[in-house]
Amino acid sequence: MPHTTREDFEVLVRRAGLTLTPAQIDEIYVGWGFVEPMLDRIRTEGRERGAEPAHVFRPEFYIPAAEA
Amino acid sequence: MDTPTIAEAASLIAARKLSPVELARHCLGRIEALNGTLHAFIAVTAERAMADASAAEARLMAGTMRGPLDGIPIAHKDIYATRGIPTTAHSKLLEGWVPTEDATTVRTLAEAGTTMLGKLATHEFAFGGPSFDLPWPPARNPWNTDHFTSGSSSGTGAAVASGMILGGTGSDTGGSIRGPAALCGIAGLKPTYGLCPRTGILPLAFSLDHAGPMAWTVEDCALLLQHMAGHDPADPASADRPIPSFTAKLGHSIAGVRIGVVRQWHETDVQVSPAVQRGIDQAVALLRDQGATIVDVALPSLFEYQAATFAILTTEAYALHEPWMRTRFQDYGELLRDRMAMGALTTGTDYLQALRRRHELCMLTAEAARGVDILITAGAPAEAPRIDAVPKWGNLQTPSFTNPFNLTGWPAIGVCSGLGEGGLPVGIQIAAKPFQEPLLLQVAHAFEHAAGLPRARPSVVAAAENIITTRAPEPATA
Numbered sequence: 001m002p003h004t005t006r007e008d009f010e011v012l013v014r015r016a017g018l019t020l021t022p023a024q025i026d027e028i029y030v031g032w033g034f035v036e037p038m039l040d041r042i043r044t045e046g047r048e049r050g051a052e053p054a055h056v057f058r059p060e061f062y063i064p065a066a067e068a
Numbered sequence: 069m070d071t072p073t074i075a076e077a078a079s080l081i082a083a084r085k086l087s088p089v090e091l092a093r094h095c096l097g098r099i100e101a102l103n104g105t106l107h108a109f110i111a112v113t114a115e116r117a118m119a120d121a122s123a124a125e126a127r128l129m130a131g132t133m134r135g136p137l138d139g140i141p142i143a144h145k146d147i148y149a150t151r152g153i154p155t156t157a158h159s160k161l162l163e164g165w166v167p168t169e170d171a172t173t174v175r176t177l178a179e180a181g182t183t184m185l186g187k188l189a190t191h192e193f194a195f196g197g198p199s200f201d202l203p204w205p206p207a208r209n210p211w212n213t214d215h216f217t218s219g220s221s222s223g224t225g226a227a228v229a230s231g232m233i234l235g236g237t238g239s240d241t242g243g244s245i246r247g248p249a250a251l252c253g254i255a256g257l258k259p260t261y262g263l264c265p266r267t268g269i270l271p272l273a274f275s276l277d278h279a280g281p282m283a284w285t286v287e288d289c290a291l292l293l294q295h296m297a298g299h300d301p302a303d304p305a306s307a308d309r310p311i312p313s314f315t316a317k318l319g320h321s322i323a324g325v326r327i328g329v330v331r332q333w334h335e336t337d338v339q340v341s342p343a344v345q346r347g348i349d350q351a352v353a354l355l356r357d358q359g360a361t362i363v364d365v366a367l368p369s370l371f372e373y374q375a376a377t378f379a380i381l382t383t384e385a386y387a388l389h390e391p392w393m394r395t396r397f398q399d400y401g402e403l404l405r406d407r408m409a410m411g412a413l414t415t416g417t418d419y420l421q422a423l424r425r426r427h428e429l430c431m432l433t434a435e436a437a438r439g440v441d442i443l444i445t446a447g448a449p450a451e452a453p454r455i456d457a458v459p460k461w462g463n464l465q466t467p468s469f470t471n472p473f474n475l476t477g478w479p480a481i482g483v484c485s486g487l488g489e490g491g492l493p494v495g496i497q498i499a500a501k502p503f504q505e506p507l508l509l510q511v512a513h514a515f516e517h518a519a520g521l522p523r524a525r526p527s528v529v530a531a532a533e534n535i536i537t538t539r540a541p542e543p544a545t546a
Contacts, residue, residue, distance in 0.1 A: 017249035017394045021538045027402075027460075034464035035410050038375035039418050042425040053423030054430060055275060061304070 002033040069534075070525065071231030074288040078136035081128060088128065088139025092183050093122035099185065099232045102261060103462050105213055107205045108226035110146050112186040113153060116143065118264035120183040121351050127181065128441035136291050138181030144237045145343050146187040147194050148268040148279075156195045157270050160203050160399050161392055171268025172303070173237060173279055178495070179526040180295040185233055188223030194239055194272045196221060196404025198455050208455065209252060210526040211492045215452040218247035221500060224282045230529055235283035235292050241272045242377055242463075244469025245280050246258050246497055249482030250447035253493030255512070256282040257289045258470075260502045261477030262307035264293070266301030273384035274305075276377065276474045286483060286513040290314040293505065309503065317510040323359025325511060327352075328440035332368050334449075337370040338466060343494045347485025351444055354518040355511065365443060367472070368429055374467035376429060377475050379414055379422035386411025403460060430476050437501070443512050447470050447495030451488040462544035469497055479505050481512045485519065491504045 009029050080086035095526025096114055103109050124139030147157050156162045189207040197219045198206035205354040207222040209215040210230040217225045221238030225248025238245040240258040249256030257280045264279040281292030299308045334340045356362050386408055400496055427508045431485035446469050480499035500508035
């Protein structure tokens with residue numbers, strides 16, 4: 001069972017802009033029970049404040065080679 | 069005749085012992101005999117195939133052959149855009165879309181002289197499947213048609229295994245090439261991220277998507293990769309580096325290659341069947357016999373890779389599909405829409421934390437694998453399950469052996485390691501460091517040959533052979 005309540009989950013669905021029937025919300029609520037532990041897992045305990053993400057912004061990418 | 073491998077066909081064609089037109093007719097005949105059962109093809113482009121084959125034959129007669137892929141019948145996963153040919157992603161949402169340009173890899177494979185037979189089934193938008201509520205049925209496993217092919221490159225897996233085509237294209241965001249390779253008993257290569265252009269391939273998750281080849285043998289994957297790899301300025305992730313020969317090292321000694329076995333993944337994280345375990349043990353023994361050094365390597369848990377991959381994949385996928393998910397939810401198949409809805413519920417912070425975790429896992433993987441050149445893991449936990457018994461949330465319940473190499477971008481190949489207790493294939497996965505495809509293919513090829521592979525085709529093919537030999541097939545048209 002997810003630790004998000006069924007009522008709170010419905011709020012999340014509405015906030016996302018999805019228009020679902022109660023039966024459809026019930027279905028994905030089951031899946032959410034598997035997703036929550038994954039989201040907890042990616043919040044590494046003790047991660048340094050400065051730990052960068054894997055994707056890096058590179059401004060030179062947007063400059064044609066001839067101008068670089 | 070049995071469907072030859074690409075390497076065999078190329079030799080026969082070059083020696084003028086096999087005509088490209090004859091080979092195309094053979095494949096079209098096999099499609100006609102089997103596709104009603106296997107549903108591997110969404111559309112068969114018979115006229116185009118015969119035109120391509122005739123052109124290859126003309127080049128053969130004129131002495132202007134373009135190389136080993138000239139006259140080789142292939143087909144494309146139906147998320148690869150094909151100019152003038154409908155491209156559906158196996159979804160109602162794209163019915164009627166006819167691209168005006170080929171995907172870059174479709175174009176380069178055509179320029180190599182291949183014969184294009186059509187478009188192949190996929191899980192809807194390369195994510196949701198097997199689904200029974202889409203405009204086309206899901207592909208079936210040729211080894212037992214009651215069973216699953218895995219996905220999402222399901223049609224390519226079924227078509228290659230049954231000899232409808234000699235090779236085909238797949239895409240791999242979390243394992244969609246290597247999964248079908250394992251369960252259909254073929255070879256499937258997910259190259260290094262950025263090696264093969266993604267331009268013109270419908271995206272699932274930009275930072276995890278890989279294009280790659282699928283074929284009966286490792287050597288055939290190498291031959292296809294040679295014409296799929298290359299820099300494409302239109303793809304921002306495309307690597308701008310020289311393309312090596314992917315076949316040059318095949319058959320060379322692997323003595324001295326350092327191979328790491330990631331035991332905890334299949335001994336602790338996910339339970340594998342006895343046949344899968346035997347496949348790994350056999351691979352280790354055969355490669356050691358050839359002079360490779362074998363050590364154990366401890367990588368982070370599969371659950372760690374799964375969590376980061378899932379958060380990134382679903383968030384990126386939902387961002388792409390958000391307009392339709394909000395307005396045409398019912399037009400998606402149930403599996404896709406329910407799985408993708410998870411990406412609507414993750415937050416921006418979740419996504420960024422997953423990207424930070426991705427960075428950490430890439431660093432940890434590189435550090436743990438510092439002393440080895442190659443990694444060996446299971447390909448899938450067991451043989452294919454029944455197609456009607458695939459759980460909707462199975463991809464969330466059990467982490468896959470393939471996710472880590474999407475997250476890290478390392479190249480990995482799925483190779484058949486034999487048949488399991490149920491008579492269906494099982495496979496191993498072999499991985500290497502970024503852009504080390506020549507070494508990866510060398511080791512995978514060494515295993516395949518030492519293990520006595522390639523092997524017999526699925527029995528469904530024998531039944532088709534009887535049909536094919538009792539009447540002359542006419543090209544089928546979708």
